[in-house]
Amino acid sequence: MGNYILKRLISAIPVLLGITIIVFLIMAMIPGDPATAILGSYATPENVEKLNRDLGLDKPLVTRYFIWLGNMLTGDFGRSFSLNRPVIDEILERFNATLILAGTSWLLCAIFGILAGVISASRQYGFADKAITFVVLIGISVPSFFLGMMMILLFAVNLRWLPASGMFAIYGGGDLPDLLRHLAMPAVALAVVATGVVARLSRSAMLEVLRQDYIRTARAKGVGERRVLYGHALRAAMVSIIPVLGIQAGFVLSGSVFIEIVFQWPGVGRMLVDAILTRDILLVQGGVVFVAACYVFFNICVDVAQSLLDPRIKT
């Protein structure tokens, strides 16, 4: 097992390098003089020149890449000019909030998606199946940002059950119940589409597995229906559900950008959008690389979980 994890970690190195190259190349597409583009047309020539030097833009592309990469490896992601602080500090501070939001949503989508899929499959064409299929269809068609806005209208404005924005109450907040109250709406809004996707996949994976010979064997042994479903069939279906959970993590991270805007959640997504609007390129660059790298590591965890579940995978 240790060997397998090590192997997967090593295989992540080229992917991480690829990510940095892609981000670097995209940023090299900035039309015209990047320093001017960043600082705006009112910038003084001294500032432009200074930024050019800071970015190393007077050097050839390849050299610039390696300098940038080397700096990042030592934890130096550059300095955000709009916030006037190191990019990495800002990212680390923001990433916690995103992790709480996206992580909760991911857990919600995994739990409820699989549950809905299993119930749907076990009552195929019955009322529960049709109801779930219908709700899922609506769920995957609503843009999360619109859903979030409608939830604010209903639960924050009309019913006054939950706070409309932020991560903590401004006065007297800061404890766990306060966080949960603030987290409830954004986490659910973010989870809905992913839950629908997981539910659909779980349903078809379960149906596929339930036709297999080993399910018939379990029944022939006299195993009860509940155990056939949750012990035998779901266990086997998880083999095809888990990779999708990995993909959903990417969707949830993506969607958190919108949800953070709607609910004023102080995460990386909102930081990125603000950074783009203020043309704070280093902050964008650093944020994208950091989040993408985290996603790569998360997927390694998914692979490891998969290998634990499926003894046929050579570890």
Place this chain on the structure above:
Amino acid sequence: MKFLKLLFRNRLAALGAVVLGLILLIVLITPLLPLQDPDVTNTSNRFLTPFSEGHLLGTDHLGRDLLSRLLYGTRVSLAVGIFAALIAGTIGSAIGIVAGYFGGRTDNVIMRGVDMLMAFPYILLALAIVAALGPGLFNALIAVAAVNIPFFARNIRGVTVSLAGREFIDAARLSGMGHTRIILTELLPNVLSTIVIAMSTTVGWMILETAGLSFLGLGSQPPQADLGSMLGEARAQLITDPHTSIIPGIMIFLIVMSINLLGDGVRDALDPRLRSGALTRPRAQTMVEREGPVPADDGKGLLNLQALSTQFHVGGRVYKAVNDVSLHVKPGECLGVIGESGSGKSVTALSVMGLVPSPPGVVTSGAVRYEGDDLLDMPFEKLRQRRGDKVAYIFQDPLSTLHPLYRVGDQLKEAISVHHKVPDKELEQRAIDLLRSVRIPNAADRIRNYPHEMSGGMRQRVGIAMALANDPDVIIADEPTTALDVTVQAQILSLLDDLRREHGLAIIFITHDFGVVAQLCDRVAVMYGGKIVEEGTTTDILDHPAHPYTKRLMACVPELGAGKRELAAIPGLPPIVSDLPPGCAFAPRCDKATEACRQGEIALEGGRHAVRCIHPEEEVA
């Protein structure tokens, strides 16, 4: 045409098509409609509610007509989404075709790059591109198209790889065609449908993604409206004037949902498995819909099948897999059921404990009596208690019949623990003993193996051990030795024979092999076309086969030391049980058949040795 028919039989898909069609139509004629200019502000008429005078949907924060902005905005959103899909589809497919066609290192390098693009959560890549190019609708379009390229590249590469190995591509290459021409004239036409389908299913995402970027203020810039930017601008007045948010939001929802519905319909219409209903979940117990009276208990045997009929109902067709079959087996007795594939012997076996997959399987008549109780009539819980405890199965092909993710020991333990409360320690010991009893060496270690770590013969023994777990009264063995080599087969047969003699086990042994029957069985029933055509003791049948089919079937078996002898295959094919001829099902393949054979039902006649034939090879007693 057939595809469209299938698509529109799906009511939801049709609904999606209608909604999408309506939206497209309205959007196409928008410039012709008497609408106000979507960008003209009128600050004295801000936030009019829907159905106001002159503004059907009201006005927004600058007093602009919402209906007009909605329709023009939908135009922009749809156009951008479709255009992005076209760009992503074209570039992505080109990359995929090149990678799939050339293969080797080209493929490797390209797909590595694609994998790296896919390592990003998609929105991050789009944000990075917009950050570099600057906010704007066109740049958002480029970003959305770019992040979807890997999806097309990967899918189209897959299709191309399978095509590139086909003969017609080789033929084109040998005829001296250049690569470009082969790709354009031979390959492209074959992958085009896949590309179009992929585009039509992804256009919904792309509309949603561009709307998202506009919502963030990174797409369309004021005053131009698209659905995302309308929603983004309305957010500031969400609480005071919710209609400005709800209107564009519902439009996005309608577009995305109709595309999803249509996409699902397309997928279902194209997936043949869904069409045949093969993806339906088998119930815990075969459906029983008996027509006519249930036969009274005639007290024969321990397990007694009386006039059993099992059918498969698939899309209006009825397959009579088992037709009026009566069989019984006594304690310590072994009954062989023999026949070609498709003769109904496995379905007969599975019907006993309600294991025929249902739907589509239905038991339509007869009774299955275990100790006199009708298993078909039993509540599920009582049937379940007998499954594996009283009547156990051994299945063919133990690679697919054992659960791939559980250790064999745990599967054995489960077979016991679902019926009997046994402490864990003892359970483990029982599992080891069971493996020993089927002569698996190192049983104590083997229980920790997964099925894929064992050989076929070992797995089959595990299957037998599992059937023996609760010391059942009856074992139904469905071709348990077919997949095995001869020496292993012989070992397993003698094992079963010992068990029967030691434990007084009743065995129903299903096979197509007369050699196995001779070795193990006391009595034999021969099945053809879902019916029993001959029944008798093993000696009767082997020495004096009465039905022409039995005789022909035996002639197919080569004999050692019989010298050079022509092996007589039976001409023709077994009958299709949805379309049985009247009279004898074997008549079309039988050289003794006369007109009388094709007229009406022929009875199974005789005593200890019975045959269903007008012209038997030998007289039966």
